Amino acid sequence: MLAIALGLIDGRPDRCQSLHQDGCQSLHEESVQTSRMANHLFPISLRKLTPLLDALYPPRCAGCQQSGYVLCPACIAKMPLLPLPVCLYCGSPLAQAGVCRFCQSHPPRIGALRAACVYQEPLRGCIRALKYTGNTRLAEPLGLLLAQAYRHYGIVADALLPVPLHSERLKQRGYNHAALLAEVCARRLRIPYVEDMLVRRRDTRPQVGLSHLDRLQNVQDAFLCSPTFTRGQLRGRTLVILDDVCTSGATLEACAAPLFAAGAQAVLGLTLARPFAL
Ligand SMILES: [Zn+2]
Ligand SMILES: [Zn+2]
Numbered sequence: 633m634l635a636i637a638l639g640l641i642d643g644r645p646d647r648c649q650s651l652h653q654d655g656c657q658s659l660h661e662e663s664v665q666t667s668r669m670a671n672h673l674f675p676i677s678l679r680k681l682t683p684l685l686d687a688l689y690p691p692r693c694a695g696c697q698q699s700g701y702v703l704c705p706a707c708i709a710k711m712p713l714l715p716l717p718v719c720l721y722c723g724s725p726l727a728q729a730g731v732c733r734f735c736q737s738h739p740p741r742i743g744a745l746r747a748a749c750v751y752q753e754p755l756r757g758c759i760r761a762l763k764y765t766g767n768t769r770l771a772e773p774l775g776l777l778l779a780q781a782y783r784h785y786g787i788v789a790d791a792l793l794p795v796p797l798h799s800e801r802l803k804q805r806g807y808n809h810a811a812l813l814a815e816v817c818a819r820r821l822r823i824p825y826v827e828d829m830l831v832r833r834r835d836t837r838p839q840v841g842l843s844h845l846d847r848l849q850n851v852q853d854a855f856l857c858s859p860t861f862t863r864g865q866l867r868g869r870t871l872v873i874l875d876d877v878c879t880s881g882a883t884l885e886a887c888a889a890p891l892f893a894a895g896a897q898a899v900l901g902l903t904l905a906r907p908f909a910l
Contacts, residue, residue: 695754703773742888747906748781775816795875798835814874851886857894866895878903
């Protein structure tokens with residue numbers, strides 16, 4: 633497990649580049665198909681609509697309401713990346729590089745978890761606005777924050793995947809916030825974005841308020857790896873699953889299980905925030 637975690641964060645961008653050149657074509661092709669599927673929900677790209685939306689409805693900063701910004705520089709400055717070093721497994725800040733006491737006795741089944749920031753204002757309010765009040769413009773600055781975190785931790789991956797929503801939930805909400813974030817992040821990092829590799833086979837209760845054991849049971853076997861991806865495509869791959877918030881890591885671990893079973897070599901969870909007490 634330790635070797636996997638170390639291998640994930642070896643910080644060698646050249647390795648990523650060479651893998652993309654010789655091995656990621658199939659994942660690239662899948663990601664293009666996925667974008668076409670997403671266009672059924674949004675016939676015109678949100679990105680192309682943004683200048684028009686900005687002209688009609690000038691944005692207000694989701695953190696401080698300042699006009700002219702989706703998220704203003706002062707509020708972005710209040711979202712510092714977690715200081716290094718962090719636990720190799722769970723990503724909690726440590727005084728010295730290594731593995732935290734909890735992970736020494738309870739190593740996560742996922743290779744490693746990383747969060748960009750502490751779950752606190754103004755980021756907490758921005759995540760809620762993106763997720764629950766339809767402020768999808770926030771996907772751009774928050775997706776870029778995820779890309780910064782990816783580089784901050786020296787992650788090297790073959791593809792980015794969002795935590796999927798159940799199809800009924802997707803119909804209700806109209807978008808998957810994790811997918812919007814992952815798309816922006818992957819575009820900035822020039823890494824394949826694969827929206828449909830992970831499938832949520834059943835809806836789950838919100839994890840908020842559940843005990844650690846209940847969280848694990850709530851999401852157990854809730855995800856599967858789409859059969860359109862073969863073992864040959866996944867063998868030896870390092871995949872990063874993106875989401876907004878990680879609390880216990882149970883959802884990301886449940887996502888990782890079918891990817892490992894389908895042949896992925898390493899799986900890492902990267903989120904915008906986690907409620908660490910610094
Ligand atoms: Zn602001
Ligand atoms: Zn740890």
